[in-house]
Amino acid sequence: MSSNKLQIIKTMQPKEKPDVNQVKFGSVFTDHMFKMNYTIDKGWHDAKIIPYQPITLDPAAMIFHYGQTVFEGLKAYRTNDDQILLFRPEQNMRRLNSSSERLSIPQIDEEEVLYYLQQLISIEKDWVPKDPGTSLYIRPFIIATENSLNVNPSCSYTFMIILSPVAAYYPEGINPVRIYVEEQFTRAVKGGTGMAKTAGNYSAAYNAQSAASTLGYSQVLWLDGLEKKYIEEVGSMNVFFKINGEIITPELNGSILEGITRKSLIQLLNSWNVPVVERKITIQEIVEAYEKGLLEEAFGTGTAAVISPIGELIWNDLSIKINQGETGETAKRLYDTLTKIQTGKISDPFGWTQQVRELDETIPSH
Missing domain, CATH: 3.30.470.10 (Aminotransferase class 4, branched-chain amino acid transferase, N-terminal domain)
Structure with a gap:
């Protein structure tokens, strides 16, 4: 250089x-x-x-x-x-x-x-x-x-x-939040700019976020823009569900941002031999898993919070309480492991961290 x-x-x-x-x-x-x-x-x-x-x-x-x-x-x-x-x-x-x-x-x-x-x-x-x-x-x-x-x-x-x-992001530790399933507004569509990190994606979400906040919810769960049945993101975060021991996250489809935290958590889960898949998942599948007692955890992931557990989903007046509103074991383990790698508290077997070097003193300065 x-x-x-x-x-x-x-x-x-x-x-x-x-x-x-x-x-x-x-x-x-x-x-x-x-x-x-x-x-x-x-x-x-x-x-x-x-x-x-x-x-x-x-x-x-x-x-x-x-x-x-x-x-x-x-x-x-x-x-x-x-x-x-x-x-x-x-x-x-x-x-x-x-x-x-x-x-x-x-x-x-x-x-x-x-x-x-x-x-x-x-x-x-x-x-x-x-x-x-x-x-x-x-x-x-x-x-x-x-x-x-x-x-x-x-x-x-x-x-x-x-x-x-x-x-x-959470001074008192990670705490589950209440999420409203959004069906009126659309965050992004395939072929649009949902996979890009660009300003319009975020301001276009403000109406839905404001409406959810007014109703007492922390954020919205976004469904696909075409059929309004496939889950995409939660707020401005990627989303994961644990159903009957398996971790599921929506597959990248051109309208979902490829989160770096998302990618890192998938690698961590694979290294632990925890079943994790990327595929389409519908809100109806979440409801059915809940009704059968198989919905164990749900959480959002992103740079700011790392992990944001979901304690409750509201869809069509149905309250879906997840893990009694408590942070799940998988979410907590992922949060603890990733943050300790990021801060050098445990070894980094993946080579994810880079140490900041001292200033190059050969650079001209005024």
């Missing part, structure tokens, strides 16, 4: 670091950010780490009008011996490129961007919190910046990475 591609400008006004347990998730940001630009003639260029700051865009910038943007979410963790670990960051870069392909955004050099990310976190290493369950949330994203109202892919883009220290 050629270090002269990266310029570093350090802040002259470092911020006071907050108590992450007292701030809202994703509301406080570190001293520095990464930024680089794309143009057709130069490709990706002008990579730099700069003080965290607002950006200026023309009102005609295409991101505002046509939503051409993709993003990722991952975390850095501090170990007991003060190492800083990333969890499968190469998978996030691969998925970022997959999302970009769907949104007609130019590909990044995954290895190069991982190098830049390592340098950014090395500079911001003191922002990685130490308390149990805390981490440094990492948000890479790309936006279309060409000033045009023409309905075509942009000719220019900006790629940025911002960092936010965050507390444990």
